[in-house]
Amino acid sequence: MEKKKLLRNLAGIALLLAATVWILVRHNTTAVPYRTATGLIFGTAYNITYQSREDLQEQIEKELARFDGSLSPFNDTSVISRINRNERVLPDSLFTTVFKRSMEISRQTAGAFDITVAPLVNAWGFGFKDGVFPRPATIDSLLRYVGYQSVRLTPEGYVQKQHPQTMLDCSAVAKGYAVDIIGHLLERQGVKNFMVDIGGEVVVRGRNPQQALWRIGINKPVDDSLSTNRELQEVLHITDVGIATSGNYRNFYYRDGKKYAHTIDPHTGYPVQHELLSATVIAADCMSADAYATSFMVMGLDKAAAFVEDNPQLHAYFIYADSTGNLRTYQTKGLEQYIDNNPQ
Numbered sequence: 001m002e003k004k005k006l007l008r009n010l011a012g013i014a015l016l017l018a019a020t021v022w023i024l025v026r027h028n029t030t031a032v033p034y035r036t037a038t039g040l041i042f043g044t045a046y047n048i049t050y051q052s053r054e055d056l057q058e059q060i061e062k063e064l065a066r067f068d069g070s071l072s073p074f075n076d077t078s079v080i081s082r083i084n085r086n087e088r089v090l091p092d093s094l095f096t097t098v099f100k101r102s103m104e105i106s107r108q109t110a111g112a113f114d115i116t117v118a119p120l121v122n123a124w125g126f127g128f129k130d131g132v133f134p135r136p137a138t139i140d141s142l143l144r145y146v147g148y149q150s151v152r153l154t155p156e157g158y159v160q161k162q163h164p165q166t167m168l169d170c171s172a173v174a175k176g177y178a179v180d181i182i183g184h185l186l187e188r189q190g191v192k193n194f195m196v197d198i199g200g201e202v203v204v205r206g207r208n209p210q211q212a213l214w215r216i217g218i219n220k221p222v223d224d225s226l227s228t229n230r231e232l233q234e235v236l237h238i239t240d241v242g243i244a245t246s247g248n249y250r251n252f253y254y255r256d257g258k259k260y261a262h263t264i265d266p267h268t269g270y271p272v273q274h275e276l277l278s279a280t281v282i283a284a285d286c287m288s289a290d291a292y293a294t295s296f297m298v299m300g301l302d303k304a305a306a307f308v309e310d311n312p313q314l315h316a317y318f319i320y321a322d323s324t325g326n327l328r329t330y331q332t333k334g335l336e337q338y339i340d341n342n343p344q
Contacts, residue, residue, distance in 0.1 A: 032051050032052065033051070033052075034049055034050065034051045034193075035049070035050055035051075035052060035055060035056070035057075036048065036049050036050075037050070037056065037057045037060050037061075039061065041064045041067070041068060041072075041178065041198060042068070042072055042074065042171075042174065042175060042178070042198070042199065043074055044175070044198065044199030045198075045199065046064070046196075046197065046198040046199070047197045048060060048182065048194065048195070048196050048197065049194060049195045049208075049209070050186055050191050050193065050194035050195075051191060051192070051193040051194065051206075051209075052190075052191050054189070056185075056186065056189060056191075060182060060185065063181060063182060064178065064182070066094070067094055067174075067177075067178050067181060070091075070092050070094040070095045071094060071095060071098060071170050071174040071177075071178075072174075073169065073170075073171065079091050079092060079094075079095045080095065080168055080170060083159050083168060084118070084167040084168060086161075086164050088158065089158075090156075090157055090158060091153075091157060091158070091159060094177070094181070096153065096157065097177065098170050098173055098174055098177050098287070099115075099153060099159070099168075099170075100153070101173065101177075101287055101288070101291070102115045102148070102170065102173055102291065103148060103152075105173075105288070105291045105292065105295065106148040107148075109292075109295040109298075109299070109307070111147070111148060111266055111267060112265075112266070112267075112295040112296075112298040112299050112303075113172070113173075113291050113292075113294055113295040114146065114147070114148045114266035115148065115168050115169055115170050115172075115173070116145070116146050116147055116148055116150060116151060116166050116167070116168060116169075116266070117146055117169055117264055117266045118167035118168055118169035119142045119145055119146060119166070119167055120139070120142055120143070120146060120264045120266070120269050121169050121171075121264055123138060123139070123142060124264055124271065125262075139269040139270065140269070143269045144163070144165075145163045145165040145166045145167075146166070146266055146269070147266075150162040150163060150166055151166060151168070172246070172291060172294035173287055173290050173294075175198050175199050175201045175290060176201045176242065176244050176285075176286040176287040176288070176289060176290025176291065177286070177287035177290075178198050178201075179196045179197070179198050179201050179202065179203045179242065179286040179287075180286050180287050182196045182198075182203075183196050183203040183205065186205075187205070191205075192205065192206045193205060193206030193207050193208070194206065195208070195214050196286075200244075201242075201243070201244045201245075201286050201289070201290050202216060202242070202243045202244070202286065203241070203242045203243075203285075203286045204216070204238060204239050204240065204243070205239060205240055206239060206240075207239065212237075213237040213239050214237075214238055214239055215235055215236070215238075216235070216236045216238055216243055217232040217234070217235050217236075218232065218233045218234040218235070218236065218245065218278070218280050218317060218319075219231065219232060219233060219245075219247075219278070220232060220233040220319075220327070221233070221247055221277035221278040221319050221327070233278075233319060233327075233329070234317065234329075234339065235339075236338040236339065237338055237339075238282070238338045241282050241283065241284065241289075242283050242285045242286030242289045242290075243280065243281070243286065243289055244280070244281055244283075244286060244289035244290040244292075244293045245278060245280040245281075245293055246263070246278070246279050246290075246293035246294045246297045247277055247278035247279070247297070247319075248262060248263055248272070248277060248278075248297065263294070263297045263298060266298070272297065272298055272300070274300035274301065275300070275301055275320045275322070276297060276299075276300050276301045276304065276320045277319050277320055277321060277327075278318065278319040279293045279296040279304060279316065279317075279318055280293065280316065280317040280318075281293040281296070281314060281315070281316050282314070282315040282316070282335065282338070283313070283314055283315075284313070292314060292316075295307075296308075296316065296318070301318060301320050304316070304318065305318065305330055308332050309332070312332075312334065314332070315331075315334040315335040315338070316330075316331065316332050317329065317330075317331045317332075317335055318330040318331070
């Protein structure tokens, strides 16, 4: 009898200990608040959600300011702005990392991605603003200074140009890398659950505030230059990846009944003219996803689809218009795992 009583007591104690451990574990995981950090960088908005006992807004802003001083074309004193003015400046590690990765992706995409496209982007950008497009002779002259093969890093780490007129535009990769940099900062601070979004380029880790996978929407590519339409084409359930989308449905210009996209083909010097409207890319890091998404918008549907099929480490979701103008989609097989079949 005494033995049975002892066993009952021990079982009760074990149950109590188990309940206490469960309560403590639950408290430790749910008591840590999710915080948000918002602001502006590179002419766009950032929105960061992260789980941390400490408010990291100050550290985030400091890191973004460091990035702004390196790669922002809107900052006259940034490293990239000084290089474009042909000043002799030794690039920092942020610039060097972006430059080297850009050269790698330029080679992989046969120049569809090219950070030396800046003179053409500027010419067409001013044309869109002023309503006066650049003349063919102007495009031909600028093409002489465009080509990723014409720039390199010297052994000392300086940027060397074949032509002083060559200018760099890292807009199609820098935002993605800034997202990665903030993600690394959060990880160094011990944050395991977060989403970093800078201008639509995203990195997600761990779980969202509902302790579920993060939900990332892909916008339907409706002509919307004011960015007021946010209808979703698809919703992804996803974590531990970088995501970027490039599209021509919000940044365009009509002239003489013809639509001109903001994506410039580095090979021709003119805005792309094809059926691909939006390219969403999932990769291990956001810098790569950002650059590949831009590359695919230059390539067009067929070449982009062939590229991702040959590179299974990338997952992609393309939205394009068929011959009748109806929206169609293409997705890689690996992307199916992220599709949310019950979007709310």
